[in-house]
Amino acid sequence: MKRRSRRGSLTIVGLGIEAITHVTLQARGCIEQADKVLYYVADPVSAQWIRSVNPKAESLTRFYSTKKRRRVTYSQAVDEIFGFLRKGFAVCAAFYGHPGVFCSPGHAAMRRARREGVPARMLPAISSLDCLFADLGVDPGAEGCQSFDATDFLLHDRRFDPKSPLILLQPALIGERTLPLEPCNREGLKILTKALRRHYPGSHKVVVYEAAQFVVGKPGILKVRLEALPRARVTPVSMLYVPPKARPTANRGMLKRLIRLSAGSGVQGKRKAGPSSR
Amino acid sequence: MPSLTEFLVKISADPKQLARFKKNPAAAMKRAKLTAEEKEAVLSGKAEKLRTALNFASWGPGKVK
Numbered sequence: 001m002k003r004r005s006r007r008g009s010l011t012i013v014g015l016g017i018e019a020i021t022h023v024t025l026q027a028r029g030c031i032e033q034a035d036k037v038l039y040y041v042a043d044p045v046s047a048q049w050i051r052s053v054n055p056k057a058e059s060l061t062r063f064y065s066t067k068k069r070r071r072v073t074y075s076q077a078v079d080e081i082f083g084f085l086r087k088g089f090a091v092c093a094a095f096y097g098h099p100g101v102f103c104s105p106g107h108a109a110m111r112r113a114r115r116e117g118v119p120a121r122m123l124p125a126i127s128s129l130d131c132l133f134a135d136l137g138v139d140p141g142a143e144g145c146q147s148f149d150a151t152d153f154l155l156h157d158r159r160f161d162p163k164s165p166l167i168l169l170q171p172a173l174i175g176e177r178t179l180p181l182e183p184c185n186r187e188g189l190k191i192l193t194k195a196l197r198r199h200y201p202g203s204h205k206v207v208v209y210e211a212a213q214f215v216v217g218k219p220g221i222l223k224v225r226l227e228a229l230p231r232a233r234v235t236p237v238s239m240l241y242v243p244p245k246a247r248p249t250a251n252r253g254m255l256k257r258l259i260r261l262s263a264g265s266g267v268q269g270k271r272k273a274g275p276s277s278r
Numbered sequence: 279m280p281s282l283t284e285f286l287v288k289i290s291a292d293p294k295q296l297a298r299f300k301k302n303p304a305a306a307m308k309r310a311k312l313t314a315e316e317k318e319a320v321l322s323g324k325a326e327k328l329r330t331a332l333n334f335a336s337w338g339p340g341k342v343k
Contacts, residue, residue: 018290019286019290020287020290020291021290042334043332043334044283044332044333044334045283045286045287045290045332048283048284048287049287049290049291052287210325212323212325213325213328213329214286214290214328215286215289215290215296216286216289216299216320216323216328217323217324217325217328218323218324218325220324220325237325
């Protein structure tokens, strides 16, 4: 019998995108060892697996509804987590994808735990962005990477560099504040396309991307001209990848300065081999 | 429990089962007693077909419990 501290403890884990295969050993260990597992997953395969690993696991889906705002749902999910923490349980909250990427309840639970002095930790996991890098061959280290929620991108008129890759998340859910009833808000997609047309030509090829959710699945990679985006098949799990429209121009003054810098350090323009901050 | 869910749990959680499936998908799916629709969904690899066969929508809690 594990000893419970009065405050309990919280570990927030992500299950990755591809059901079961993306779960890290660290996350699996937390699910196994927890007094209580509360999970929100997007598919029945992950749900079945979690319950097989920890029979005390319970779904948070009962708080989700198309009739209420998402923030209300998230707040109720966090309240549920803290109900078990108050009982002194070691709680593991498991979410689909990365628990800190597009997962408001994960961050909200961490903030509340810090406020209330509950020992808490969030573990990293595989996000849909990670899947995109692998499936589309995009290296953020080569050309940079800008990513925004599609609604946020429009609402705040985000400044970005069209010569660097742009990734927009949830383009199907522009302006949606509840769980969607329809798979795609076409009007929102039209507004997004119009905004992007200010920076890219209509013929610019973009990719509607959907990561594979199952080990037998294939990623969805749909290449379309930007002007055809409003008619493309886009689902709530799709992301929009907009490749750079041109190669960037180097700042010659900075180039000279950096060459002098590397010459001075003895590297002479060559990057030292070794571990980088990946 | 639906056999497709069970089948996917099995091959996702056990690399040996996955290798067996990859070597001979037809035999592995027959052993799992998948329906014709489920087999087609698995072989297609298409997200939409798999979601339909598993009876859930990826944009809401749907029937996932």
